[in-house]
Amino acid sequence: MSPAGGKEPWRPPRGRHRLPPEVVARSQRDRLLEAMARVVTEKGYTAATISDLTREAGVSRTTFYELFEDKEACFLATYDNTVDVLVQRVLAAYEAEERWPDRARAGLTALLELLAEEPMLARLALIDVGAAGPAAQRRYRSAVQRLTPLFDEGRDFAPDGRSLPPNTSRMAIGGVTGLISDAVLEGNVDGLPGLLSDALFATLVPYIGPDAAAREVGEPTR
């Protein structure tokens, strides 16, 4: 269960039931994660209150504090969940292709389409994490680092891979996520798939240079 699920989360039947306590707790936790994603999308992290979350999730305050230490802890759990969904989707698309530029195109296409389908994910993953304090910001950095191996493959593909500066992949990732954040901040989440050419160029150019990058952007091999 994830904030990306889109459907109503499963809830245990009301009233007395014999579900083991850890199953009930699991679903209460999931509901709180989804509530966090919704509330943050609506009013932003700073304005979100524990009451918003418990009301939205249909759990008591006591339950909230049994599951999470505070609002930040709940946000971080929601965030990890969100990032897992994103990374899995990108990885699956990426690995389905062979040549690195095609893999990059497929991964970016999947990422942009998923974000456009789920504006909540986009806001949560890229924008509100900034407002949620240093721990969340560190979490964002490490989430983004999970994409580093995919970019590092560009070094093997690049004619000059070994002479590229040490932080090339971190900067390439920063460029792509920067373009996406700008679009989300401008409220253009629906239009994210249209960002593919720019995002692909930004991904490829540090590894293969502008000429080859522009050719790849212009002429996909399939």
Next chain:
Amino acid sequence: MSPIAPPEGNSPAPNDLGGLIEKEQLPAGREALAEPLIAHSQRERILVAMAESCASKGYNATTIADICEPAGVSRATFYELFKDKEDCFHAAMEVSLADAMGRIIAVYSPDKPWATMVRDAAAAFLDLLASRPQFARMALVEAPASGERAFELYASGKRVLQSLLDRGRDDPVEEEAIPSSAGRAALAGAEALIVGQILAGNAERVRELLPDVVYITTVPYLGQQEALRQSRQAEKLLSAPGG
């Protein structure tokens, strides 16, 4: 004791970068912190305390007491000088931007080759960040996430840097179409690297990132071979004595 370089008062800056800074209504040269950073006035001490608190616990968690105590001022004094916490943060951001723009104007010249100018501006900017780690963190980590006014200042500073990069387009070496977002992506890439370093607690060492920053910002326009050459030159600059 004098603030760094930029022209005094409201006289127009001597080049087109200055014009752009005016257009963005950035406070270039009007209120830069003294160098070295010794906060003499109560106002300066408050701004420094604000930056320090932002660096250690974040803007949102910062209280007026967190600012007043290290600054050695009373709450009453704080409210005589600033309307509220946000007002104070905004003032600290203005000072940071004034410093950054002053440094960049100081190395800017329309006669320099574009790549040299990018390198010099990047070096000046990284030097500033390294010398004021708390302000670096406030301006690049806290400001983008701390309300509309602060974000607007952060964004306008970024637009100036971006227009500097976009000028690389004037003399393209490569023939294929370079997307108009290339400069924005390059800047975002450099920023991500720098912010990562700041968050890792290594703000004092951001200057070491110069060869990376030079590479990512020039490669879309100059091509790989020339960008690598520029990057290696930047590396030499770093290891040069006094460099």
